[in-house]
Amino acid sequence: xxxxxxxxxxxxxxxxxxxxxxxxxxxxxxxxxxxxxxxxxxxxxxxxxxxxxxxxxxxxxxxxxxxxxxxxxxxxxxxxxxxxxxxxxxxxxxxxxxxxxxxxxxxxxxxxxxxxxxxxxxxxxxxxxxxxxxxxxxxxxxxxxxxxxxxxxxxxxxxxxxxxxxxxxxxxxxxxxxxxxxxxxxxxxxxxxxxxxx
Amino acid sequence: xxxxxxxxxxxxxxxxxxxxxxxxxxxxxxxxxxxxxxxxxxxxxxxxxxxxxxxxxxxxxxxxxxxxxxxxxxxxxxxxxxxxxxxxxxxxxxxxxxxxxxxxxxxxxxxxxxxxxxxxxxxxxxxxxxxxxxxxxxxxxxxxxxxxxxxxxxxxxxxxxxxxxxxxxxxxxxxxxxxxxxxxxxxxxxxxxxxxxx
Amino acid sequence: xxxxxxxxxxxxxxxxxxxxxxxxxxxxxxxxxxxxxxxxxxxxxxxxxxxxxxxxxxxxxxxxxxxxxxxxxxxxxxxxxxxxxxxxxxxxxxxxxxxxxxxxxxxxxxxxxxxxxxxxxxxxxxxxxxxxxxxxxxxxxxxxxxxxxxxxxxxxxxxxxxxxxxxxxxxxxxxxxxxxxxxxxxxxxxxxxxxxxx
Amino acid sequence: xxxxxxxxxxxxxxxxxxxxxxxxxxxxxxxxxxxxxxxxxxxxxxxxxxxxxxxxxxxxxxxxxxxxxxxxxxxxxxxxxxxxxxxxxxxxxxxxxxxxxxxxxxxxxxxxxxxxxxxxxxxxxxxxxxxxxxxxxxxxxxxxxxxxxxxxxxxxxxxxxxxxxxxxxxxxxxxxxxxxxxxxxxxxxxxxxxxxxx
DNA sequence: AATGAATGAGTTTTCATTCAT
DNA sequence: AATGAATGAAAACTCATTCAT
Numbered sequence: 003x004x005x006x007x008x009x010x011x012x013x014x015x016x017x018x019x020x021x022x023x024x025x026x027x028x029x030x031x032x033x034x035x036x037x038x039x040x041x042x043x044x045x046x047x048x049x050x051x052x053x054x055x056x057x058x059x060x061x062x063x064x065x066x067x068x069x070x071x072x073x074x075x076x077x078x079x080x081x082x083x084x085x086x087x088x089x090x091x092x093x094x095x096x097x098x099x100x101x102x103x104x105x106x107x108x109x110x111x112x113x114x115x116x117x118x119x120x121x122x123x124x125x126x127x128x129x130x131x132x133x134x135x136x137x138x139x140x141x142x143x144x145x146x147x148x149x150x151x152x153x154x155x156x157x158x159x160x161x162x163x164x165x166x167x168x169x170x171x172x173x174x175x176x177x178x179x180x181x182x183x184x185x186x187x188x189x190x191x192x193x194x195x196x197x198x199x200x
Numbered sequence: 201x202x203x204x205x206x207x208x209x210x211x212x213x214x215x216x217x218x219x220x221x222x223x224x225x226x227x228x229x230x231x232x233x234x235x236x237x238x239x240x241x242x243x244x245x246x247x248x249x250x251x252x253x254x255x256x257x258x259x260x261x262x263x264x265x266x267x268x269x270x271x272x273x274x275x276x277x278x279x280x281x282x283x284x285x286x287x288x289x290x291x292x293x294x295x296x297x298x299x300x301x302x303x304x305x306x307x308x309x310x311x312x313x314x315x316x317x318x319x320x321x322x323x324x325x326x327x328x329x330x331x332x333x334x335x336x337x338x339x340x341x342x343x344x345x346x347x348x349x350x351x352x353x354x355x356x357x358x359x360x361x362x363x364x365x366x367x368x369x370x371x372x373x374x375x376x377x378x379x380x381x382x383x384x385x386x387x388x389x390x391x392x393x394x395x396x397x398x
Numbered sequence: 399x400x401x402x403x404x405x406x407x408x409x410x411x412x413x414x415x416x417x418x419x420x421x422x423x424x425x426x427x428x429x430x431x432x433x434x435x436x437x438x439x440x441x442x443x444x445x446x447x448x449x450x451x452x453x454x455x456x457x458x459x460x461x462x463x464x465x466x467x468x469x470x471x472x473x474x475x476x477x478x479x480x481x482x483x484x485x486x487x488x489x490x491x492x493x494x495x496x497x498x499x500x501x502x503x504x505x506x507x508x509x510x511x512x513x514x515x516x517x518x519x520x521x522x523x524x525x526x527x528x529x530x531x532x533x534x535x536x537x538x539x540x541x542x543x544x545x546x547x548x549x550x551x552x553x554x555x556x557x558x559x560x561x562x563x564x565x566x567x568x569x570x571x572x573x574x575x576x577x578x579x580x581x582x583x584x585x586x587x588x589x590x591x592x593x594x595x596x
Numbered sequence: 597x598x599x600x601x602x603x604x605x606x607x608x609x610x611x612x613x614x615x616x617x618x619x620x621x622x623x624x625x626x627x628x629x630x631x632x633x634x635x636x637x638x639x640x641x642x643x644x645x646x647x648x649x650x651x652x653x654x655x656x657x658x659x660x661x662x663x664x665x666x667x668x669x670x671x672x673x674x675x676x677x678x679x680x681x682x683x684x685x686x687x688x689x690x691x692x693x694x695x696x697x698x699x700x701x702x703x704x705x706x707x708x709x710x711x712x713x714x715x716x717x718x719x720x721x722x723x724x725x726x727x728x729x730x731x732x733x734x735x736x737x738x739x740x741x742x743x744x745x746x747x748x749x750x751x752x753x754x755x756x757x758x759x760x761x762x763x764x765x766x767x768x769x770x771x772x773x774x775x776x777x778x779x780x781x782x783x784x785x786x787x788x789x790x791x792x793x794x
Numbered sequence: 795a796a797t798g799a800a801t802g803a804g805t806t807t808t809c810a811t812t813c814a815t
Numbered sequence: 816a817a818t819g820a821a822t823g824a825a826a827a828c829t830c831a832t833t834c835a836t
Binding site: 432434453 | 825826827828829830834835836
């Protein structure tokens with residue numbers, strides 16, 4: 003046993019365990035991940051996981067929760083009420099893509115693993131839903147003369163979808179945050195001009 | 201034993217089994233689906249599944265394959281070389297969304313289940329990649345004077361992402377194909393005008 | 399593997415498994431018995447136990463049920479309505495003690511193990527209760543002039559308790575059925591004469 | 597942290613722990629009781645239990661021992677050599693039933709839990725054996741002209757069994773000590789008259 | 795062609811028990 | 816004297832997979 007057998011205060015161990023869990027879950031998904039492998043990654047024994055988190059599902063939930071909080075915190079700047087809607091969206095895009103860029107595992111576990119998990123899909127979906135509605139509001143409020151029949155709702159769905167796809171690329175290291183943010187922003191405002199360009 | 205040991209020609213049995221498998225996989229995902237439940241759904245015995253498909257993974261692969269072929273066939277009209285790029289894209293969008301609308305399970309199994317599956321993610325990803333490149337070409341070829349610096353590649357990624365998000369809504373029955381297609385089309389052409397609207 | 403690996407029809411295997419389970423449960427009690435040890439005793443694999451009985455608790459329940467039925471069947475002769483109450487009691491005693499004598503494990507599992515098991519104690523207790531009431535009726539109906547204040551109910555409780563204690567001795571091989579039955583019978587009728595002998 | 601690290605003299609701690617243990621064991625049985633739950637009930641930490649008692653089994657043994665001593669002490673009056681055998685039995689019955697009435701947990705742990713426990717069944721059984729022999733002596737010595745063939749030994753077994761059954765009722769609060777004692781006493785003397793009433 | 799019977803190999807989960815402070 | 820932190824060992828349960836008929 004290398005330097006593993008230290009007694010750590012509860013709070014530290016908790017983070018250590020979550021770090022390991024997020025990492026392994028992000029790589030392999032909920033089902034392909036065994037508690038054994040998480041314990042190994044965290045360099046502790048399996049019973050500790052159960053002692054601290056009760057069950058595999060609760061451990062996964064704890065991961066989702068911690069990463070979710072991190073995510074929301076990262077997005078906070080976009081909520082600044084002094085910003086214009088346009089700047090809010092711009093800030094949000096940057097915050098989002100930067101977060102994904104810096105926290106690959108968070109992104110994967112939050113959006114690509116949790117959603118495949120019966121018990122958590124609902125949670126993910128509903129937080130996505132909230133995001134969609136937020137974007138919808140932003141679009142509405144910054145569009146002076148919308149074309150009649152503009153469907154902001156589905157527009158938001160599409161934009162979030164685009165954002166997630168682009169985020170995947172960023173997580174994959176294929177794309178730069180700057181370029182991606184610019185694209186999404188332009189997509190948002192241009193798309194708004196109404197469904198049928200001449 | 202009514203309906204017990206029917207001898208069916210191979211081809212029929214194969215389809216019967218795939219139908220069952222696609223259905224159950226779409227509902228529950230790869231891991232949450234047991235061979236038992238597929239056998240039950242198909243009203244045959246488990247060894248039959250193994251006789252025809254060898255293993256759970258191969259069975260899943262067969263599902264992906266059949267649904268993939270169906271999908272490609274559904275998209276065929278968009279390849280008509282007599283169409284203008286614009287009309288090709290338009291046709292593709294309609295074909296795609298109609299397919300999803302009529303084949304919920306196919307969509308779910310192809311894009312929402314397979315992608316979460318280590319062994320198949322690659323397959324899905326690469327076919328998505330092909331689609332992205334296709335769209336990229338379409339965009340390029342129908343843009344006369346692109347803004348300098350227009351990144352068609354990431355634009356395609358975003359569009360496909362938007363399309364998938366919208367497809368999910370259609371699969372959920374929340375959105376009409378018409379409206380969705382219009383939106384995506386407009387997003388494509390408008391987005392092209394370049395990243396930075398004044 | 400000696401002669402173990404035969405394919406047996408379901409019904410046969412079921413009995414074989416119950417035989418093993420009753421045996422091990424009787425020896426070691428519910429908690430001290432592992433499914434592994436039952437599987438070993440039955441010379442089959444653990445999954446078979448689960449395939450046939452679902453869970454350890456259900457397997458135990460099946461044991462209780464089978465042995466309970468056997469027990470009731472063994473007691474049937476005592477129910478003959480042509481017998482006088484006295485003869486009914488006498489027959490019941492003989493049936494009971496003979497059953498215990500010939501089926502040690504049944505007795506142990508039914509009365510000494512099941513009763514310690516949260517989930518089954520109720521069942522055992524209530525069947526014992528029925529027995530007590532039955533005896534109560536028998537005593538009442540065959541006592542012409544009971545002493546005033548004779549409490550047939552508690553008398554029955556005592557007699558059944560005595561019977562169970564004696565049954566344990568018989569199960570242990572320490573006592574002969576004949577002598578035990580005689581004793582219990584005399585206890586029943588003599589005890590009836592009222593609480594306070596001069 | 598109010599009430600945190602109280603230093604208590606050894607003897608007090610010991611009793612506090614045994615109280616908790618007896619209580620929980622009586623309620624849930626040996627196996628269904630975890631050391632954690634005992635520690636919680638005693639409001640101390642688990643290592644204390646191990647420090648004082650070494651192991652779960654030893655703790656259980658200590659419970660049995662303490663309650664056994666209490667029980668024996670409660671029965672002491674019956675040993676008064678100035679009493680006639682009849683009065684000894686009578687006193688014993690009252691002492692016994694009163695003890696059970698006042699010490700439900702002792703009774704449960706001593707006779708209903710310990711007996712189901714491989715490691716302690718022997719202990720319980722042998723102390724029961726002593727009791728049986730005692731009763732046997734009492735019966736013998738107070739029967740002037742026994743019927744030939746009277747089997748005092750099995751008679752004692754039966755009486756003790758009856759006594760335990762009645763004790764259970766008393767522990768359950770269903771029956772009054774007085775009535776129960778009377779019944780058992782009469783059963784003892786009447787039963788003696790020999791096995792076959794004309 | 796088809797299936798009932800059977801299992802190897804793992805997974806999650808739970809405790810009694812022990813260190814290090 | 817007392818405890819928070821940690822684990823080895825085992826138990827219940829599941830499932831993809833294969834045999835014998």
